[in-house]
Amino acid sequence: MRIARPLLVLLHVVLETRALRYSNGYYYQTIENSKGNGEIYFNGVRLHVESPQMSVSAIQGSNVTLPCHYRYEPELSAPRRTRVKWFWQPATGEGREKDVMVALGSRHRSYGGFRGRVRLRRSVPGDASLVINPLQVDDTGRYRCEIIDGLEDESVTVELEFRGVVFPYYSPRGRYQLTYQEAKEACEQQGACLATFQQLFAAYEEGLDWCNAGWLADGTAQYPVSVPREACGGKELAPGVRSYGLRHKTLDQFDAFCFTSSIRGEVYFLEHPLKLNFTEAVEVCMQDGAHIAKVGELYAAWKFVGLDQCNAGWLADGSVRYPITRPRPNCGPPDPGVRSFGFLPHHLKYGVYCHKVR
Structure with a gap:
C-alpha cells in the first residue's frame, strides 16, 4: 500500500521523538x-x-x-x-x-x-x-x-x-604445617573463617602483633608487626602488615589467621573441685548441658563479652588457654589477650572452658 508523503513525514517525526530503545531484553518507546x-x-x-x-x-x-x-x-x-x-x-x-x-x-x-x-x-x-x-x-x-x-x-x-576478632592459629603438628585448604578447615573447626586482609589490617591497627605468617582468605600469606624486630623481618622495617604475596595453595604451608564474629550462647570456665585431663574435660562440659568451647568461641567471649579468667583450661582442639581483659600480676603479659599454653599432652590436668547455647 502506498502512503501519502505528508503522512510519511508525520510518521518519521513521531518515530524520531518517540524512538524505540532496547533495555532489559525488551524494545520499548522512550516515554520516560x-x-x-x-x-x-x-x-x-x-x-x-x-x-x-x-x-x-x-x-x-x-x-x-x-x-x-x-x-x-x-x-x-x-x-x-x-x-x-x-x-x-x-x-x-x-x-x-x-x-x-x-x-x-x-x-x-x-x-x-x-x-x-x-x-x-x-x-x-x-x-x-x-x-x-x-x-x-x-x-x-x-x-x-x-x-x-x-x-x-x-x-x-x-x-x-x-565486627569481630582476628586470632592466629597453627596446627597441633606444629608451625607452618597448613596448606590453604587445611587452614580454611582449621578455622571453620574453631567456629571461625579465614580472615580477609581488611580484617587483619584492622586487627593490626588495634595492636595485633604476630611474628608468624598465616593464610588469609585471598590466598596470600601475611603477618602483622607492631614492634619491628630482627625475627620479624628486621628492625629497620617500619611497623605494618608483612606480606609473602599469593602462595601456592597446595604446596606452600603456613599458619592461619582466623576471624570470628559469633557470640551465640555463653562461654564460661567450669568450676570443678578437681583438675581434669582432656577426656574428663569434654565429659564434664557435656554433663553440664554444654560442649567444650572452641578457640573461636573463647576469643569471641573475650572480645565481645569481656570474659576474664586467670585460669588455664582445655579447649576443643586440645589446646590450653585463658582470656584476660584486665591484666594483673600472675596472669601473663601486661596486655589484654587470650593466653595460650599451646597443645599439651592430654593426660595433664587443667580446668575447662565450656560453651552453652541458651
Whole structure:
C-alpha cells in the first residue's frame, strides 16, 4: 500500500521523538527519561533510590537491617506497582551476583541460603530495607537493592561486614604445617573463617602483633608487626602488615589467621573441685548441658563479652588457654589477650572452658 508523503513525514517525526530503545531484553518507546544518577523521570515525576548507610557492620548470629528507601518527587497521589529485588556479591568478590529475594506487593520469594532468613522491613511507604536473621558466617559482601518501576530500574549498594576478632592459629603438628585448604578447615573447626586482609589490617591497627605468617582468605600469606624486630623481618622495617604475596595453595604451608564474629550462647570456665585431663574435660562440659568451647568461641567471649579468667583450661582442639581483659600480676603479659599454653599432652590436668547455647 502506498502512503501519502505528508503522512510519511508525520510518521518519521513521531518515530524520531518517540524512538524505540532496547533495555532489559525488551524494545520499548522512550516515554520516560533517566539521568543515570539514581533518578527516573515519569513525565516530570522523579524516582529516587537511596540508602542512608553505605556500609553496615554486625555480629554473626545476630540480625541486621540493610537500609534501602525509594521515593517520588513530587509525591504521587496513588502508589505505583514497584518490584523490589535484592542481590548479593560475596566479600571474596568471586562469582556473579546471587539473588537474595524479590518482592511485589505482599508477595515475596527468597533464594538459596537466604531462604527463610530474609524479609523486607516496610516500616513506612517506600521502605525496601532488607532484614537478615540470623546472620551466617559467609553473609558478608556487597548487597544491591534494585527498585523496578515498569521498564526502568535503579539501585543502590550497601556493604555488610562483621565486627569481630582476628586470632592466629597453627596446627597441633606444629608451625607452618597448613596448606590453604587445611587452614580454611582449621578455622571453620574453631567456629571461625579465614580472615580477609581488611580484617587483619584492622586487627593490626588495634595492636595485633604476630611474628608468624598465616593464610588469609585471598590466598596470600601475611603477618602483622607492631614492634619491628630482627625475627620479624628486621628492625629497620617500619611497623605494618608483612606480606609473602599469593602462595601456592597446595604446596606452600603456613599458619592461619582466623576471624570470628559469633557470640551465640555463653562461654564460661567450669568450676570443678578437681583438675581434669582432656577426656574428663569434654565429659564434664557435656554433663553440664554444654560442649567444650572452641578457640573461636573463647576469643569471641573475650572480645565481645569481656570474659576474664586467670585460669588455664582445655579447649576443643586440645589446646590450653585463658582470656584476660584486665591484666594483673600472675596472669601473663601486661596486655589484654587470650593466653595460650599451646597443645599439651592430654593426660595433664587443667580446668575447662565450656560453651552453652541458651
